[in-house]
Amino acid sequence: MSERGVSLVELCVVLAVLAVVMGASVPGWLALIAKHRQHATVMEIASELRMARQLAMARHERVRVVVNLEQSELKTECMDGDQRAFRAMSLGGQGRSSTQ
Numbered sequence: 093m094s095e096r097g098v099s100l101v102e103l104c105v106v107l108a109v110l111a112v113v114m115g116a117s118v119p120g121w122l123a124l125i126a127k128h129r130q131h132a133t134v135m136e137i138a139s140e141l142r143m144a145r146q147l148a149m150a151r152h153e154r155v156r157v158v159v160n161l162e163q164s165e166l167k168t169e170c171m172d173g174d175q176r177a178f179r180a181m182s183l184g185g186q187g188r189s190s191t192q
Contacts, residue, residue, distance in 0.1 A: 133183050137166065140179075144168045147178060159183075 140157050147168070148155040154171035155178070167180040 129184065136183060140166055140168060143179075 164183040169177040
């Protein structure tokens, strides 16, 4: 006679093993996520610097990129005259992005 199901004890053992494996892998995943977020932020800043350079060459104006880590903000602005912001955005792909 063959059994077609699993006993409650077998089910509990499988769930316990899964819980241990998941518990051991969570710190690794959190570190990986943090590393990818850091890389994305670095790439955002590098991209903004390239864009500011092109903007400065096209407009024949001095342009600066301001990184405010306290507010997680990245701003590209003109340094000549009124210091108007060309673009302001939040780091990490969150929040507002405006272009003038």
